Amino acid sequence: MKLYFVLVFGLVLPLIRAQVPHWGPCPEPGVQPAFSLKQFMGRWFEIAKLPAQFEKGRCIETNFTLRTDNSIRVASSEILKGEVRKIEGTGVIEDMKNPAKLGITYSYVLPYSPYWIVSTDYVNFALVYSCTDVLRLFHVDFAWILGRNRSLPDATIEKARDTFATNNIDVTRMIPSRQQGCVKTL
Ligand SMILES: *[C@@H]1O[C@H](CO)[C@@H](O)[C@H](O)[C@H]1NC(C)=O
Numbered sequence: 274m275k276l277y278f279v280l281v282f283g284l285v286l287p288l289i290r291a292q293v294p295h296w297g298p299c300p301e302p303g304v305q306p307a308f309s310l311k312q313f314m315g316r317w318f319e320i321a322k323l324p325a326q327f328e329k330g331r332c333i334e335t336n337f338t339l340r341t342d343n344s345i346r347v348a349s350s351e352i353l354k355g356e357v358r359k360i361e362g363t364g365v366i367e368d369m370k371n372p373a374k375l376g377i378t379y380s381y382v383l384p385y386s387p388y389w390i391v392s393t394d395y396v397n398f399a400l401v402y403s404c405t406d407v408l409r410l411f412h413v414d415f416a417w418i419l420g421r422n423r424s425l426p427d428a429t430i431e432k433a434r435d436t437f438a439t440n441n442i443d444v445t446r447m448i449p450s451r452q453q454g455c456v457k458t459l
């Protein structure tokens with residue numbers, strides 16, 4: 274069912290054209306032990322991402338807040354062609370035994386996409402991974418380095434890339450996100 278939706282909505286094929294698909298099923302990275310959803314809430318800036326999307330917006334940030342029903346309000350914004358664009362989604366912990374494995378959706382007609390917190394110290398950085406298997410033949414994945422600040426020290430970014438790599442996540446094509454001239458957001 275999940276795959277059906279993804280294919281019907283045409284999300285997969287454009288992505289495959291935009292990046293080299295990885296053969297085989299998704300890697301299974303470790304995730305942040307003893308993950309605290311509460312500490313993760315709040316504002317995060319996108320520092321770097323995979324795949325490279327040069328045409329996309331800049332100043333991308335997301336504000337996570339807990340709703341009273343324990344779901345997560347996911348409010349993202351970016352500046353695209355000089356305009357602030359906002360999108361709101363919903364996040365959930367999909368498996369209470371694995372609280373660092375969140376699912377996020379931006380539309381009630383779409384299934385939750387994985388949003389796994391691979392590692393975070395809550396106050397500086399967070400490493401997020403999302404991967405979807407396609408027929409177990411190959412997988413399409415996304416990875417983000419998030420920061421509480423609009424920039425992170427180079428050493429933190431290097432360490433983040435290493436962490437992804439040791440979890441079998443290929444981040445050679447990861448590119449920095451533009452976070453300059455962002456006064457217009459929020
Ligand atoms: C994040 O969202 C909450 C709830 O809507 C709001 O109170 C808070 O001001 C927001 N923070 C930022 C930085 O936008």
Ligand SMILES: *[C@@H]1O[C@H](CO)[C@@H](O)[C@H](O)[C@H]1NC(C)=O
Binds near residue numbers: 422424
């Ligand atoms: C955030 O960045 C600003 C300027 O880029 C810097 O002055 C500040 O120390 C940073 N804060 C943290 C917590 O790293």
